[in-house]
Amino acid sequence: MSKRDEYLEKVTVGKLEQLNGGVTLEEYDPNWPHMFEREAEKIRNALNGRSLNIHHVGSTAVQGLCAKPIIDIVLVVADSSDESSYVPALEAVGYTLRIREPDWFEHRMLKGLDADINLHVFSENTSEIEKMLMFRDWLRSHENDKQIYAQAKRELARQTWQHVQHYADAKTTVIHEIMKRILI
Numbered sequence: 001m002s003k004r005d006e007y008l009e010k011v012t013v014g015k016l017e018q019l020n021g022g023v024t025l026e027e028y029d030p031n032w033p034h035m036f037e038r039e040a041e042k043i044r045n046a047l048n049g050r051s052l053n054i055h056h057v058g059s060t061a062v063q064g065l066c067a068k069p070i071i072d073i074v075l076v077v078a079d080s081s082d083e084s085s086y087v088p089a090l091e092a093v094g095y096t097l098r099i100r101e102p103d104w105f106e107h108r109m110l111k112g113l114d115a116d117i118n119l120h121v122f123s124e125n126t127s128e129i130e131k132m133l134m135f136r137d138w139l140r141s142h143e144n145d146k147q148i149y150a151q152a153k154r155e156l157a158r159q160t161w162q163h164v165q166h167y168a169d170a171k172t173t174v175i176h177e178i179m180k181r182i183l184i
Helices: 003-011 032-047 087-092 127-141 143-157 164-170 172-183
Strands: 053-057 071-077 095-101 107-112 117-123
Touching: 003 095, 003 164, 032 053, 032 071, 032 087, 032 117, 053 127, 071 127, 087 095, 087 107, 127 143, 127 172, 143 164, 143 172, 164 172
Parallel strands: 071 117
Antiparallel strands: 053 071, 095 107, 107 117
8 A cells, every 4th residue: 555545544534435447527517606606605504604714616616627526615714623613513414524634734624415525624824725726716817727737637537546536646746837837
């Protein structure tokens, strides 16, 4: 088992799901922003004022970009390590805690049940939030980089991956290339 797989086993809550295949990408769906808005409202209502911000991130947040049909949402809370302040309320509306990464910005990830959602939870002022928003916004306004990213995603999606996270990790090179342009 690789060190990355050992890490995935360590941070996964419950059983680590195997993919053992390619990744399904879909062309941009104009319903994705509406799905985000519906989930964001559900999250706001469940947390009753404890959410500091909610952002639509990832490829489904970029018009015209192909994506796995999974809505990525960033939920900003006061302290993401304080799971008791938000996880029970989210579980009550159908979310399940799947990832706990205390060594990476105290990141938590929950999965939605009635829709394919990855709900990423971070504490306020976490630098990763800014990075995710910068990347999303750059792709929204820079067609060439959006196409470079889409091409890399399509090529990688055709490969066989043991876990979806391996596909995500493989995109790191192109993401870093684009981030260099963003930060100039």
